[in-house]
Amino acid sequence: QKEVEQNSGPLSVPEGAIASLNCTYSDRGSQSFFWYRQYSGKSPELIMFIYSNGDKEDGRFTAQLNKASQYVSLLIRDSQPSDSATYLCAVGGNNRLAFGKGNQVVVIP
Amino acid sequence: NAGVTQTPKFQVLKTGQSMTLQCAQDMNHNSMYWYRQDPGMGLRLIYYSASEGTTDKGEVPNGYNVSRLNKREFSLRLESAAPSQTSVYFCASSSGLGNTEAFFGQGTRLTVV
Numbered sequence: 702q703k704e705v706e707q708n709s710g711p712l713s714v715p716e717g718a719i720a721s722l723n724c725t726y727s728d729r730g731s732q733s734f735f736w737y738r739q740y741s742g743k744s745p746e747l748i749m750f751i752y753s754n755g756d757k758e759d760g761r762f763t764a765q766l767n768k769a770s771q772y773v774s775l776l777i778r779d780s781q782p783s784d785s786a787t788y789l790c791a792v793g794g795n796n797r798l799a800f801g802k803g804n805q806v807v808v809i810p
Numbered sequence: 811n812a813g814v815t816q817t818p819k820f821q822v823l824k825t826g827q828s829m830t831l832q833c834a835q836d837m838n839h840n841s842m843y844w845y846r847q848d849p850g851m852g853l854r855l856i857y858y859s860a861s862e863g864t865t866d867k868g869e870v871p872n873g874y875n876v877s878r879l880n881k882r883e884f885s886l887r888l889e890s891a892a893p894s895q896t897s898v899y900f901c902a903s904s905s906g907l908g909n910t911e912a913f914f915g916q917g918t919r920l921t922v923v
Contacts, residue, residue, distance in 0.1 A: 707852075733909040744900060744914040745853070789853065793908040796860060797868070798843070802852035 704728065705792050707801035716810050720777040724790030724801055727771070733793035734766055734773045738786045739803065745789055749775060780808045812836055816901050816915035823891040823922045831886040831918050833901030841907040842884035843868075844876060846897040847917075853900065859884055860907045891922045 706725045714720045722736075733752055737745035749764040751757045751773065757764045763776040773792075777784055785808045790801040814835045823829055835842065844856040855868030859878040873895060875887045884903075888895060898919050902912040 735911065744917050746914070747911050750911060791912075793910075796907045797855065797858065798904070798908045798912055799855070799869075800845075800853035802850065 704799040705790055705801040707790050707804050709804050711805040711807060713807045713809055714780050716780060716782060716808055718780050720780050720784065720806050720808070722775045722777075722788050722790075722804050722806070724773045724775075724792075725771055726773070726790075726792040726799075728792070728794055729768075729771065731768075731771075731792045731794035734764070735791040735793070735798075736762075736764060736773075736775045737789040737791060737800075739789060740786045748788075777806070780806075782808050782810055784808050814901055814903055814913050814915035816899075816918050818918060819916065821918060821920050823888075823920065825892060825922060827891050828887065828889050829891065830888075831899055831901070831920075832883070833885065833915055834883045835901075835903040835913070836882065837903060837905075837913065838881070839903040839905050839913075840881070841904045842878065843902040843904075843912065844874075844884070844886045845900045845902065846870065846895075847900060848897050856886065856899075858907070891920075893922045896920060896922045 736749040739745040751764040761778045765774045787803040789803045843858045845853040857876040862881045901915040904910045904912040
């Protein structure tokens with residue numbers, strides 16, 4: 702099993718809708734969880750981090766963490782065309798930061 | 811405040827040639843990383859450095875060497891480039907190792923022909 706898995710294919714959402722992205726991880730000792738956004742041809746940039754079980758909201762973004770299920774998700778409310786990008790889940794622990802393959806989100810005007 | 815700076819941005823090498831990718835950060839971070847990104851593979855860790863003077867292998871270290879020259883600089887060397895090393899390379903830094911936000915450089919697009 703890969704350390705961090707993001708299995709969903711490209712996600713197309715209408716403008717104004719909610720985009721939902723999921724990520725699972727294998728290491729139960731993981732302590733920190735991040736969501737990065739990467740525009741085509743650019744470097745990843747952090748949009749959310751979460752360390753504790755539950756929800757964390759920042760503007761239109763909500764990260765959800767469930768350590769018992771080894772699951773972290775990202776919700777993007779009121780999706781905008783500028784949200785069209787690849788979203789990378791990253792999990793930290795054991796002195797390393799591991800990334801998933803990413804999920805492409807396309808917001809359709 | 812430049813953050814993380816990588817050079818060069820683009821490079822074409824012939825098989826067997828060597829080169830060094832340079833990375834410098836001005837955020838006084840302890841930890842630095844080198845990742846490669848290939849289509850469908852996500853970001854894969856090549857090497858990392860927890861602090862000045864230490865380096866460790868990541869997920870895909872074969873064919874690469876690194877040097878943590880000082881706290882600011884972390885270089886990646888390809889001794890004998892192979893077409894399989896064609897990729898986009900990202901350097902990143904963070905204050906802690908694995909548990910804090912990583913900041914990325916702009917990337918180096920390397921093609922080995």
